[in-house]
Amino acid sequence: QAEDEKVKSSGTRAILYGKQEIDLNQVEQLIEEAQTRAVADCLQAISRELQSGQLVLAEAVSQLEARFLSLPSSSDGRNGLDCLANDSPHGGYSFPRRFEIAAAVNRLRSLKTV
Numbered sequence: 174q175a176e177d178e179k180v181k182s183s184g185t186r187a188i189l190y191g192k193q194e195i196d197l198n199q200v201e202q203l204i205e206e207a208q209t210r211a212v213a214d215c216l217q218a219i220s221r222e223l224q225s226g227q228l229v230l231a232e233a234v235s236q237l238e239a240r241f242l243s244l245p246s247s248s249d250g251r252n253g254l255d256c257l258a259n260d261s262p263h264g265g266y267s268f269p270r271r272f273e274i275a276a277a278v279n280r281l282r283s284l285k286t287v
Contacts, residue, residue, distance in 0.1 A: 180217050182209040190216055193283055200276045207267035214257040214266070215274045216281070230278065234271050241268065 178191040185203045188195040190213070203209055215237060222233040240256045254266035 178217065178220070180213040182206060182213045185209050188213045188216070188277060190281065191283075193281070195277055195280045197277065197280065200273060202270070202276075203273055205267050207265055208269050208273065211254055211257060211266040212269045212273050212277050215269060216277060218257060219274075219278070234274055234278075237274075238271055 179189075180191075181189045183189060185206055185208070186196070186198050188197065188209060197203055197209065197212075203212070218237055219230070219233045222228050222236065223230065228236065237256075241253055243253075254268065257266060
């Protein structure tokens with residue numbers, strides 16, 4: 174998927190990724206919209222990592238999770254979930270676990286694997 178796909182969360186039960194709706198009704202662990210919003214932006218971040226061709230999906234998720242838990246870096250000063258924000262931090266995220274991120278990736282019908 175292209176990294177410039179627009180993503181939008183809809184409550185706790187759906188993510189609109191480009192023109193595709195990802196149904197998260199069966200992902201009971203998502204309990205607040207801020208988690209779903211973070212998962213949606215994780216999909217975009219993972220897409221950017223995978224397009225570089227240097228990482229596989231599991232590595233991209235692990236690397237993203239490590240950034241969530243890291244201290245601010247000297248390059249951009251952002252840490253935690255702020256690394257998902259394209260511009261300035263906005264505080265509208267809640268920590269998603271790798272399982273919720275993986276559940277969204279698994280439901281992404283347009284995903285192509287090699």
